[in-house]
Amino acid sequence: MAEQARTAPAARPLSPHLQTYRWPITMATSIAHRATGLALVLGTLVVAWWLLALAGGPQYYDTFSMVARHPLGQVVLFGFVWSLTYHLLNGIRHLAWDIGLGFDVHAANRSAATVIALSLLLALAVFAYAYAVKGLYP
Amino acid sequence: MSVQTPLARVQGLGAAHTGTGHFWRQRIGAVALVPLAIWFVCSALALIGADRDAAVAFLAQPVNAIAMALFVIAALNHMSLGVQVVIEDYVHDEGPKIALLMLNIFFAWIVGAACLFALVKIAV
Numbered sequence: 410m411a412e413q414a415r416t417a418p419a420a421r422p423l424s425p426h427l428q429t430y431r432w433p434i435t436m437a438t439s440i441a442h443r444a445t446g447l448a449l450v451l452g453t454l455v456v457a458w459w460l461l462a463l464a465g466g467p468q469y470y471d472t473f474s475m476v477a478r479h480p481l482g483q484v485v486l487f488g489f490v491w492s493l494t495y496h497l498l499n500g501i502r503h504l505a506w507d508i509g510l511g512f513d514v515h516a517a518n519r520s521a522a523t524v525i526a527l528s529l530l531l532a533l534a535v536f537a538y539a540y541a542v543k544g545l546y547p
Numbered sequence: 548m549s550v551q552t553p554l555a556r557v558q559g560l561g562a563a564h565t566g567t568g569h570f571w572r573q574r575i576g577a578v579a580l581v582p583l584a585i586w587f588v589c590s591a592l593a594l595i596g597a598d599r600d601a602a603v604a605f606l607a608q609p610v611n612a613i614a615m616a617l618f619v620i621a622a623l624n625h626m627s628l629g630v631q632v633v634i635e636d637y638v639h640d641e642g643p644k645i646a647l648l649m650l651n652i653f654f655a656w657i658v659g660a661a662c663l664f665a666l667v668k669i670a671v
Contacts, residue, residue: 443633446630450630453622453626454658457658460661460666460669463602463603463665464664464666470599493587493588503577504577504581507574531588535588535592538592539595543595543596545595545596
């Protein structure tokens with residue numbers, strides 16, 4: 410029996426990975442930090458397009474505005490803004506850890522929830538401001 | 548053959564000979580980006596609903612042009628350092644890994660050059 414197990418190892422993961430654990434909130438924030446960082450790579454293209462459209466002249470800027478105001482454009486922009494607020498706030502959390510602050514389990518859990526809530530709130534506030542105060546509807 | 552012990556080999560700058568350089572540059576960028584990203588979000592808020600002329604006038608002001616240039620440079624530098632780690636974590640075949648690591652650097656250069664060119668054209 411033992412010998413058979415050695416010759417034909419079961420096809421189970423050698424090291425338990427993402428799909429095996431119930432996610433602690435700190436694991437979710439860590440993964441989201443990397444995911445939002447990658448999303449911000451696309452965000453640099455949005456900023457580059459905005460700057461190039463501004464420099465190019467009215468006809469280029471009209472195209473940019475039209476795409477940005479389209480519902481799909483608004484979804485992309487919301488993703489960009491939330492990625493930015495999340496990566497910024499969670500980045501500050503990482504910098505605090507680097508100097509040894511808030512590294513115990515309870516503090517890390519609490520700051521994780523704070524960062525998720527605050528980043529969503531900030532991103533929603535930006536869009537609420539655009540829609541309600543500035544009267545911009547996509 | 549080296550007579551160094553394994554410990555001696557990794558002391559100082561370590562086995563990769565770059566020490567904590569990558570970590571440190573990533574943190575310098577992160578610290579710089581805290582005020583710069585806050586400035587960027589505030590500026591974007593101020594420009595919501597503004598037309599092209601207002602946005603051009605805003606970026607033509609020296610303080611805003613310089614802040615925008617710093618934001619772009621710091622963000623792209625921080626980005627390529629971060630994406631480098633992602634590539635090193637997930638891509639293990641030597642060929643594709645080296646190609647992606649080069650592409651990562653080129654991407655930052657190209658986007659950076661485009662942004663700075665646009666900024667100069669707007670501000671001058």
